[in-house]
Structures are given as C-alpha cells and as structure tokens.
C-alpha cells in the first residue's frame with residue numbers, strides 16, 4: 001500500500017462523515033439556503049487566497065523547475081477555474097461574486113488557514129503537500145459521488161458545481177498523491193508521521209469548513225468596530 005493509500009485508509013471515517021454532512025447532502029438535494037451559500041462563498045474566497053499563498057511558500061521551498069511549474073499551474077487553476085463553482089453558488093443565491101469578497105474569517109476557516117500557514121512556515125515541501133492534499137482529494141470524491149448519485153441535469157441548481165468537481169481534478173489529485181508518495185519514500189519515519197498528522201488535521205478541518213457554512217458559524221462575541 002502506498003503512503004497516500006494508507007492516508008486515505010486512515011481518514012476514511014472523516015471522508016464518510018463529509019459525504020454525509022448536511023451541507024454536502026444539501027448540494028445533492030439542491031436545498032441549501034441563500035444564507036448558507038453566501039456564508040460558504042465569503043469564507044471560501046478567503047480560503048482560496050490563503051491556499052494560493054501556501055503554494056507561493058511551496059515555490060520558495062522548491063528545488064527544481066518541475067516543482068515550481070506544478071505549483072504555478074495550481075495557482076493559475078485556482079485563479080482562473082475555481083471561480084466557476086463559486087459563481088454557481090452566487091447565481092443560486094442571487095448575489096454577485098464581488099459582493100462576497102473581503103469578509104473577516106469565521107472561526108473554522110481561520111483555524112484551517114492557520115493550520116496550513118503553520119505547516120508552510122515550519123515544514124518541508126512534503127509536509128506542505130500533505131497539509132494541502134485533503135482539499136483536492138475530498139472535493140474530487142464528493143464530486144464523483146454526487147455525479148453518480150444525483151446524475152444532475154441542467155435544471156439542478158448545483159449542476160455546474162457537481163460537474164466541476166466530479167468531472168475534473170482526477171489527474172491533478174493523482175499527480176498530487178504521486179508527489180506526496182515520492183517525498184514519503186525518502187523521508188524519515190518522524191517526517192512521515194508529521195505528514196500524516198498534517199493530512200489528518202486538514203481532513204478534520206475540511207469537515208469543519210462544511211459545518212461552519214451550514215451553521216453560518218460566527219465568533220461567539222461580535223467584534224467592536226474601531227473608534228477612530
């Protein structure tokens with residue numbers, strides 16, 4: 001069993017909980033509220049900005065052109081293509097994408113982003129890839145599952161979202177897994193353990209991100225506006 005196959009085995013309980021999460025079920029059934037969609041897009045816009053910055057840190061730790069090119073491709077993909085699923089949610093909620101940009105982070109989005117930034121700051125390239133991997137991997141599996149289960153036609157409110165994640169990303173995720181496996185082969189046992197921990201925590205935080213959007217999570221006490 002490869003290192004990433006073992007990661008997938010260890011995280012299966014969390015993957016299953018994500019597939020069963022009411023937000024994911026709400027994508028399948030087309031029953032999410034306008035407020036839930038808006039909360040998700042506001043937070044995910046900031047999440048993707050952070051995700052691209054982590055790729056920037058990965059580039060700064062790269063030792064080959066090949067690595068730099070791979071991370072650069074991923075940044076371009078996020079900038080040019082990951083906007084489509086967001087636009088699908090915005091259209092379903094009846095808002096423009098621009099209206100939902102620049103909001104402060106809710107607790108779980110804050111936690112997830114800080115987790116990735118800490119690993120990016122302190123860890124090796126292998127650790128960075130491990131902390132980033134649950135993001136494409138869980139979305140690919142959600143997309144495939146919903147395609148298979150719902151077989152949406154164009155009248156489904158989340159047709160574009162489901163096709164986007166279910167129909168692409170297989171190659172990119174396989175390449176990602178391959179990179180993690182190669183790194184793990186020459187890593188020490190201690191580094192492999194850290195990679196596993198980062199991966200597992202990101203899986204938990206993927207679940208929490210869905211939960212945050214579903215419950216429209218906010219900080220328990222409202223921030224006071226600054227007195228100028």
Ligand SMILES: Cc1ncc(C[n+]2csc(CCO)c2C)c(N)n1
Pocket residue numbers: 044047048051074078082134135136137139169206209
């Ligand atoms: C919380 C959260 N997790 C995963 C994704 C999906 N996603 C984000 S970037 C990317 C490509 C990776 O190179 C993918 C698949 C998301 N939008 N939001």
